[in-house]
Amino acid sequence: MEQASLQFRVVLLGAGRVAAQLAPALARAGHSVVAVWSRTLASAQQVAQGIGATAFGGSAPDLRSIPADVYLLCVPDDAAPAVLAAAKWPRHALVAHTSGALPLALFAACPAIRGGVFYPLQTFSANRAVDWATVPLCLEAADDADLALLTALARSLSQQVLVVATAQRQQLHVAAVFACNFTNHLLGIADALLAEANLPTDLLTPLVRETIDKALSQPPFTVQTGPAIRHDVATLLAHRRLLQAHPAWEELYGRLSASIQAQAAG
Amino acid sequence: MEQASLQFRVVLLGAGRVAAQLAPALARAGHSVVAVWSRTLASAQQVAQGIGATAFGGSAPDLRSIPADVYLLCVPDDAAPAVLAAAKWPRHALVAHTSGALPLALFAACPAIRGGVFYPLQTFSANRAVDWATVPLCLEAADDADLALLTALARSLSQQVLVVATAQRQQLHVAAVFACNFTNHLLGIADALLAEANLPTDLLTPLVRETIDKALSQPPFTVQTGPAIRHDVATLLAHRRLLQAHPAWEELYGRLSASIQAQAAG
The missing domain is CATH 1.10.1040.20 (ProC-like, C-terminal domain)
Structure with missing residues (x-):
């Protein structure tokens, strides 16, 4: 099977500019965005609409009943540790943050999940469409199987996919x-x-x-x-x-x- | 007669990046670049070659036997006052500097010539061709007839011609x-x-x-x-x-x- 035809179930955490641009791109690439969470339900609904995703809000997302291949953490850097700690994750969930600044070691605080990085090197605006094919996607994961999954996901969006270690990133x-x-x-x-x-x-x-x-x-x-x-x-x-x-x-x-x-x- | 068909005799003083890019553009627009002067003869020759211009060197250009409609001063800002003072100009010559920084009042020191500004707002490189049609040309002159001549010259090169006073420039x-x-x-x-x-x-x-x-x-x-x-x-x-x-x-x-x-x- 070609990597481009792999279809993943994705949950987006956050409803800012990155999530708003990722959601339709993932849907277009054939993946299933099963849910979008944001502290503010209305923001999650805005990102979820039109792509068949469930929106939910609240301060601590309970994801135990929402299985997915990968959970993409698209919240502001300074909110990421709190969301990571407050969320209830399915056991061994693969969670990738989308930040240029946060280390992979962010996930050391949550040993029950698998951590990764899925960093799109682009500036995102509310009112400008992104040409995802040209956006460099910088990936990192401790586990090779997780890196393979993130690579397949990234390649379905972009022609520029790189493995970049925390210090480099x-x-x-x-x-x-x-x-x-x-x-x-x-x-x-x-x-x-x-x-x-x-x-x-x-x-x-x-x-x-x-x-x-x-x-x-x-x-x-x-x-x-x-x-x-x-x-x-x-x-x-x-x-x-x-x-x-x-x-x-x-x-x-x-x-x-x-x-x-x-x-x-x- | 259309302004675009006016053909002027132009002398270039200086052989840096601005002169090197102006010379072929002026020739292509149908003007006659009659001479190119630079302190270093070899530099003047390089700019003059291929457009039928005479090259000459030396520290104080004698321009009295080289009549032209306009003399374009393309030397570095800090060299301009000295070149202006040392050159022997034909009486009432129209001399325009090409600097963003120098005032029109630069010419007050030389009352026998008419002063103007012909400032191309672009960054010039030795090895990159300039699309002159898009380069804003910022003009200034105390005399309306001089401004009309500079405007006609500028419009033959660019679609973006503006009159910009010294303080604005x-x-x-x-x-x-x-x-x-x-x-x-x-x-x-x-x-x-x-x-x-x-x-x-x-x-x-x-x-x-x-x-x-x-x-x-x-x-x-x-x-x-x-x-x-x-x-x-x-x-x-x-x-x-x-x-x-x-x-x-x-x-x-x-x-x-x-x-x-x-x-x-x-």
């Missing part, structure tokens, strides 16, 4: 914060500066597209441009003067410029 | 540093962190693409994600611990996270 997660969250913040600052100057906010679009195309096709440090790497002191000073109305951004400007110069100096 | 330039130079540096840090963890460097590509698509389609501050905006203290601490081998990046991580939180707090 945590470093990947830090890298993703720089590449995604911090990059978005810088684009927000740029957007705000354009608005302040009464300039059209799409003016930077071609520059941003070219910057990203370049940075994704060559090591970014080797194609760095701008006043910092040129040590153009007059421009650096003029820019910081212009940012005086935004002390936090002026400070960031200085730190980022210094980091660019330090990197270039080796 | 300088703020735009700061915004571009955040959106381009600083973004590239963050992607460089992410790339280095992946390499350290022995992870494939293209692993973040789908995440970066989606981050940018999202940030360019909605105000970036409204779609911010990540541990900072969630105030996920445990993850923020864990990430800073992971970055201890790179104190400058750890510092940046803290500053950027604080800036995200300050922005969200309004």
Whole structure:
């Protein structure tokens, strides 16, 4: 039998952006999302609707009567230990968290279940569809049979499936914060500066597209441009003067410029 | 006569990335690049070759025998005042600088010439072709006839032509540093962190693409994600611990996270 045709029974715990995007993708891939739990019943219902899943709420999910091949824990990182401890699991259930930051050792506190990691490396929004085929899925499990099951599940969604150990995944997660969250913040600052100057906010679009195309096709440090790497002191000073109305951004400007110069100096 | 069919005689001063990309684009648009000057003759020759332009070198260009409709100053910002002062210009020559940072008032020191600005808002590389049709060209001139000429020249290259006053342009330039130079540096840090963890460097590509698509389609501050905006203290601490081998990046991580939180707090 081909792996792609394996069909699993999946329970989703959590009803945030990850669960909301996983649920229809799993259904489309032929799996059976048997249930969706969230502390808030209405949130679980929203994720469960249209895919034939049962929704249930409450603070401590009782899963003993809901058998599944895998339980995907899609709650916020800081809620995961509490949900893991409070839930009543079927004996030897396979539970995989979906976090970039949490260790596999999270499951050491619950010796009656089998632990795994099913981390989709993507940023999820409520109102944007995800192209799951391109999303890297980073897997981890102590047990080879569990890893095989998670691999089959992952391959049914994505062409990019990797086994990534906890320490690697945590470093990947830090890298993703720089590449995604911090990059978005810088684009927000740029957007705000354009608005302040009464300039059209799409003016930077071609520059941003070219910057990203370049940075994704060559090591970014080797194609760095701008006043910092040129040590153009007059421009650096003029820019910081212009940012005086935004002390936090002026400070960031200085730190980022210094980091660019330090990197270039080796 | 249509503006697009106007053909100008252009002299390029400088042989860096901007001049190297402008020269063939101007020639393709039907203009006559009559000469290219650079301090280093060999650099001028490289830009001049293949478009029928004369190349010349030396520290002080004598342009009195090289009539042109416009002289485009494509030298580094910190070299511009010296080149402007040292060159021998034809009387009333129209000279436009191509800098995001320099004021139009740069030309006040040379009352015998007409000054203008022809600023292409894009990042230029030696080995990547530029799609000039999409590059915003930001123009400025004190004289309306000069602005009309610069506008006709700009429209022959690009569909995005704007008149942008010095103060606006300088703020735009700061915004571009955040959106381009600083973004590239963050992607460089992410790339280095992946390499350290022995992870494939293209692993973040789908995440970066989606981050940018999202940030360019909605105000970036409204779609911010990540541990900072969630105030996920445990993850923020864990990430800073992971970055201890790179104190400058750890510092940046803290500053950027604080800036995200300050922005969200309004």
